Amino acid sequence: MSKASVVLGCFYGDEGKGRTTDHLAQFADVSVRATGGNNAGHTIYVNGVKFAMRLIPSGILSNKTIAVISNGVVLDPKVLLGEIEMLKSHGIDVDKFLKISDKAHIIFPYHTHLDVMLENKRKNKIGTTKNGIGPAYCDKYERCGIRLEDMYKADFEENVRHLVTVKNELLEMAGEPLCDADEIVALYKGYAEALKPYMCDTVILLHKYLKEDKFVVVEGAQATLLDIDFGSYPFVTSSNPTIGGILTGTGLSARDIGDVYGAIKAYSSRVGEGPYVTELMDATGDRIRELGHEYGTVTKRPRRCGWLDLVALKYAIDINGINYINLNHLDTIGQFDIFKACVAYEVNGTVTTDFTTNEDFLKAAKPVYKEFKGGFGDISQCKTFEDLPEDARTYINFIEEYTGTMVKLIGTGADRENMIVR
Ligand code: IMO
Numbered sequence: 001m002s003k004a005s006v007v008l009g010c011f012y013g014d015e016g017k018g019r020t021t022d023h024l025a026q027f028a029d030v031s032v033r034a035t036g037g038n039n040a041g042h043t044i045y046v047n048g049v050k051f052a053m054r055l056i057p058s059g060i061l062s063n064k065t066i067a068v069i070s071n072g073v074v075l076d077p078k079v080l081l082g083e084i085e086m087l088k089s090h091g092i093d094v095d096k097f098l099k100i101s102d103k104a105h106i107i108f109p110y111h112t113h114l115d116v117m118l119e120n121k122r123k124n125k126i127g128t129t130k131n132g133i134g135p136a137y138c139d140k141y142e143r144c145g146i147r148l149e150d151m152y153k154a155d156f157e158e159n160v161r162h163l164v165t166v167k168n169e170l171l172e173m174a175g176e177p178l179c180d181a182d183e184i185v186a187l188y189k190g191y192a193e194a195l196k197p198y199m200c201d202t203v204i205l206l207h208k209y210l211k212e213d214k215f216v217v218v219e220g221a222q223a224t225l226l227d228i229d230f231g232s233y234p235f236v237t238s239s240n241p242t243i244g245g246i247l248t249g250t251g252l253s254a255r256d257i258g259d260v261y262g263a264i265k266a267y268s269s270r271v272g273e274g275p276y277v278t279e280l281m282d283a284t285g286d287r288i289r290e291l292g293h294e295y296g297t298v299t300k301r302p303r304r305c306g307w308l309d310l311v312a313l314k315y316a317i318d319i320n321g322i323n324y325i326n327l328n329h330l331d332t333i334g335q336f337d338i339f340k341a342c343v344a345y346e347v348n349g350t351v352t353t354d355f356t357t358n359e360d361f362l363k364a365a366k367p368v369y370k371e372f373k374g375g376f377g378d379i380s381q382c383k384t385f386e387d388l389p390e391d392a393r394t395y396i397n398f399i400e401e402y403t404g405t406m407v408k409l410i411g412t413g414a415d416r417e418n419m420i421v422r
């Protein structure tokens with residue numbers, strides 16, 4: 001019986017999780033998305049073609065890996081069907097490979113409206129992706145959500161009409177435009193038909209695959225510091241993108257988990273609001289953004305940028321049980337002559353390497369930096385660790401010593417080929 005490998009983000013998202021999964025998918029039989037929704041945007045380049053994946057696990061791009069969207073995901077059918085069409089237009093056999101959990105919760109237009117309305121009314125803005133993610137998870141926990149399997153029940157239309165009435169009362173009170181029940185019912189009946197061939201019980205499926213010794217890879221979405229419990233609350237997403245969420249989001253048990261890969265960039269970034277200790281609000285931050293093309297895949301927002309934060313990385317490793325690091329954008333950081341990484345925080349006169357998401361702590365924390373030599377030149381053709389310039393190896397060795405965790409995959413350029421595997 002095999003164990004599943006898991007790929008998770010260590011910071012605030014956009015660390016290159018899709019690339020790690022895409023790499024592992026060369027060997028994987030099955031790839032899985034377990035949490036979040038189309039707030040995720042995973043960019044992968046295959047033969048120079050850019051794929052911006054939102055819901056379907058990136059493993060499908062290998063055109064030989066089964067792609068499972070499991071129960072922990074919240075699904076916007078319109079976005080999903082758009083993604084299916086996009087993949088089909090590139091010759092990917094989606095009908096053969098895609099499986100969707102009957103228990104995945106469905107995002108409706110009222111969720112998206114409420115997301116926008118609540119964000120507008122918030123005293124401290126979160127900067128959500130406005131895709132209805134928070135309101136959809138709220139309905140799940142409020143126990144009035146509609147799951148994929150519910151779309152085929154006799155009372156589906158009645159339930160949708162009832163929910164639209166309830167949500168419209170909220171929207172009306174807030175002076176927002178209302179949802180049209182007839183329109184939603186017609187639209188979602190169509191979506192239901194289109195999604196039916198992909199629906200199954202993915203818990204049974206995943207356990208069957210593991211018993212058949214298949215290699216299963218779970219592609220995390222969002223990241224540790226966006227976790228509703230372990231992130232910088234309230235500036236977080238509405239799910240658990242950490243290892244616990246992978247278990248509840250798939251029905252895999254702790255014993256079924258093998259390697260846990262933590263994706264990081266050689267620098268850091270954040271979209272949306274909230275504390276960010278190593279943020280650079282100067283020309284250096286701007287330069288990282290330009291060199292790394294740090295603009296949102298989903299919202300096109302310019303990302304906030306800064307140096308790598310090793311204090312936060314150790315926290316992510318502890319929370320998730322990460323045993324391998326995937327370091328992306330080594331080529332990007334190598335364009336600086338000198339760059340830095342944060343090795344401790346100074347908080348009100350005390351130096352610490354302990355990370356906590358306490359808001360006052362994060363606001364007061366001043367990064368203590370260590371400098372590294374850059375100027376790596378073109379490393380895109382390096383095939384082994386030994387091929388890398390000495391200064392690049394020094395940086396990687398330091399990350400490994402600091403975290404006690406092996407840097408197993410090293411991204412040296414945008415394309416699929418630009419990845420050193422140790
Ligand atoms: P991937 O998987 C980066 C951020 C949003 C916002 C907060 C809450 O591509 O790494 P939400 O719409 O989830 O309610 O927004 O979380 N956020 C992400 N930031 N990458 C993501 O996903 C994100 N998903 C959500 O910007 O600050």
Ligand code: MG
Binds near residue numbers: 040042297
């Ligand atoms: Mg993204």
